[in-house]
Amino acid sequence: FNSFLLLLGLETLSLRVQKHVDNALELALWLLKHPKVEYVEYPGLPDSPYHELGKKYLKHGFGGVLTFKVKAGKEAADILVNNVKLISHLANVGDAKTLIIHPASTTHQQLSEKEQLSSGVIPGVLRVSVGIENILDIKADLEQAFSII
Secondary structure: OHHHHHHHHHHHHHHHHHHHHHHHHHHHHHHHOOOOEEEEEOOOOOOOOOHHHHHHHOOOOOOOEEEEEEOOOHHHHHHHHHHOOOOEEOOOOOOOOOEEEOHHHOOOOOOOHHHHHHOOOOOOEEEEEOOOOOHHHHHHHHHHHHOOO
16 A cells, blocks of 8 residues: 555656646745735746746746745744644645745744854745645635734
């Protein structure tokens, strides 16, 4: 049974990865226009400093992970993360479900603010590993969480 599940997973891997990639690009474009978002970092965006390299090396899309900065800062980012319902608050990447994390408050919280900044961890920046759910559901979940901040 384990072998069957492994083979089934391998047989559908390309379909799932393409869904991650498609959802991530659509989410990045949506967040870019959101009034509560300061900026979005994703190599699939034309103004990304990594866009040309992404086009050169990533032939089937730009990956399933992006970051964005909440305009209202660190506390607002924490509130957003704590109020998503569909999206899971986890530090993993590449899961079938969408995951979100605020590194400044979680994975790097033991560092001082100066140490966080020197390691590239900016308060208010959220990392999203975009899953394979319907993109409208992902956006709706973020929108309802944005409405709280």
